[in-house]
Amino acid sequence: MQAAFWVTVGLLCLTTAGLGNAQKPQPCRSPPLFMGGLTVGTQNEKVWAVGRYAYDAVQQRIHLGEMGTYNNKSFTYNALMLFDEGVLYEINHKEQTCVKKPLQSDFHPMAVPKGATFISQVVLGTSSAPGQGLLVNNWWGDMPDKQGNYILTFSEFGCFPVSALAKTKEFGWMSVSYYDNVLGAEPHWFIPPPFCADAELVESEDGKVTDFFSVFH
Amino acid sequence: MQAAFWVTVGLLCLTTAGLGNAQKPQPCRSPPLFMGGLTVGTQNEKVWAVGRYAYDAVQQRIHLGEMGTYNNKSFTYNALMLFDEGVLYEINHKEQTCVKKPLQSDFHPMAVPKGATFISQVVLGTSSAPGQGLLVNNWWGDMPDKQGNYILTFSEFGCFPVSALAKTKEFGWMSVSYYDNVLGAEPHWFIPPPFCADAELVESEDGKVTDFFSVFH
Numbered sequence: 001m002q003a004a005f006w007v008t009v010g011l012l013c014l015t016t017a018g019l020g021n022a023q024k025p026q027p028c029r030s031p032p033l034f035m036g037g038l039t040v041g042t043q044n045e046k047v048w049a050v051g052r053y054a055y056d057a058v059q060q061r062i063h064l065g066e067m068g069t070y071n072n073k074s075f076t077y078n079a080l081m082l083f084d085e086g087v088l089y090e091i092n093h094k095e096q097t098c099v100k101k102p103l104q105s106d107f108h109p110m111a112v113p114k115g116a117t118f119i120s121q122v123v124l125g126t127s128s129a130p131g132q133g134l135l136v137n138n139w140w141g142d143m144p145d146k147q148g149n150y151i152l153t154f155s156e157f158g159c160f161p162v163s164a165l166a167k168t169k170e171f172g173w174m175s176v177s178y179y180d181n182v183l184g185a186e187p188h189w190f191i192p193p194p195f196c197a198d199a200e201l202v203e204s205e206d207g208k209v210t211d212f213f214s215v216f217h
Numbered sequence: 218m219q220a221a222f223w224v225t226v227g228l229l230c231l232t233t234a235g236l237g238n239a240q241k242p243q244p245c246r247s248p249p250l251f252m253g254g255l256t257v258g259t260q261n262e263k264v265w266a267v268g269r270y271a272y273d274a275v276q277q278r279i280h281l282g283e284m285g286t287y288n289n290k291s292f293t294y295n296a297l298m299l300f301d302e303g304v305l306y307e308i309n310h311k312e313q314t315c316v317k318k319p320l321q322s323d324f325h326p327m328a329v330p331k332g333a334t335f336i337s338q339v340v341l342g343t344s345s346a347p348g349q350g351l352l353v354n355n356w357w358g359d360m361p362d363k364q365g366n367y368i369l370t371f372s373e374f375g376c377f378p379v380s381a382l383a384k385t386k387e388f389g390w391m392s393v394s395y396y397d398n399v400l401g402a403e404p405h406w407f408i409p410p411p412f413c414a415d416a417e418l419v420e421s422e423d424g425k426v427t428d429f430f431s432v433f434h
Contacts, residue, residue, distance in 0.1 A: 129374075
């Protein structure tokens with residue numbers, strides 16, 4: 001009887017140890033196709049913005065539209081990044097103008113970065129009632145240029161971005177909140193508007209893109 | 218036939234207009250008894266803290282324990298606020314010491330403050346799959362002392378606090394994230410520890426409490 005008890009305890013420990021490993025949150029990758037909204041703010045108050053984006057990791061393209069203030073001046077920015085073609089369109093719908101730039105950055109899928117360290121798993125809202133909480137994982141790491149750190153929050157189920165905090169040289173801490181993610185994206189978001197057809201390629205200074213996804217790289 | 222069509226459209230408009238009003242998020246009050254965790258950070262980097270709290274709106278008491286840094290010095294703080302009795306206990310479990318102070322503040326239940334303005338309703342995570350999103354409402358308003366503003370986020374279902382941003386004179390923007398809320402709280406969190414029994418009431422300078430719930434008042 002006692003032997004049976006200890007075998008049971010032993011098996012329980014084995015099982016829970018196994019569970020413990022299996023349940024430690026693993027780095028994840030966001031769905032290949034989705035759209036969402038974001039708000040951006042910086043510690044030094046240089047930037048404040050709200051925007052919407054459409055993300056396609058299959059055909060490697062991102063459309064980002066945002067408006068806000070930069071150094072107390074309001075701005076709007078609308079860019080279609082076609083990483084496959086190596087082209088970035090800066091689109092001004094109001095003026096019907098388009099600037100076509102080379103895009104030399106590689107496409108980086110939205111995901112918990114390699115080398116990120118797991119911090120914690122928490123529930124936003126509550127786990128006391130079904131449908132009243134969102135299980136999220138927090139990750140920490142060094143920025144690619146090593147000049148700062150990031151803290152990223154992804155949902156456990158679905159692996160959608162929830163928030164990003166990144167220490168940057170220019171802005172101090174930059175905070176991005178993600179919301180209203182929906183699976184899928186209408187293809188038209190990734191087609192340059194007609195008035196972009198005549199745009200000639202403008203050589204930019206470095207051809208690199210700084211976008212709000214760069215913290216996920 | 219055409220008449221029937223327009224009547225249908227008219228009824229549809231009436232219905233949706235009705236729905237529109239009914240579905241505009243209403244200010245809500247958090248459940249009377251719950252526990253949770255929080256993290257606090259300030260724009261000027263003076264304060265960084267993590268903590269846990271137990272909240273009882275029925276018997277008007279709050280227990281808050283936190284640790285962090287203040288002006289680059291680490292601190293721990295553990296306070297039991299009994300608003301009914303008008304007493305605040307500052308508890309040091311390690312040293313087994315207790316400071317008993319008068320608590321002249323009124324108890325303010327955790328809720329969307331009166332006079333707050335609705336900003337937006339968004340989903341954290343996604344609404345594309347069940348259980349992968351958290352519906353939240355954002356509210357904006359003036360701080361009670363009118364020297365700053367706040368932006369509060371509460372979950373639509375359950376009315377739990379999700380985040381608070383408050384502009385303060387001392388810290389600039391103060392950011393509080395709430396998580397791991399569970400309904401209910403063990404009564405022992407609200408009973409002063411035995412070594413508090415001998416604590417004599419110490420007159421504080423103003424008897425007012427500054428806690429991280431003050432932004433909800």
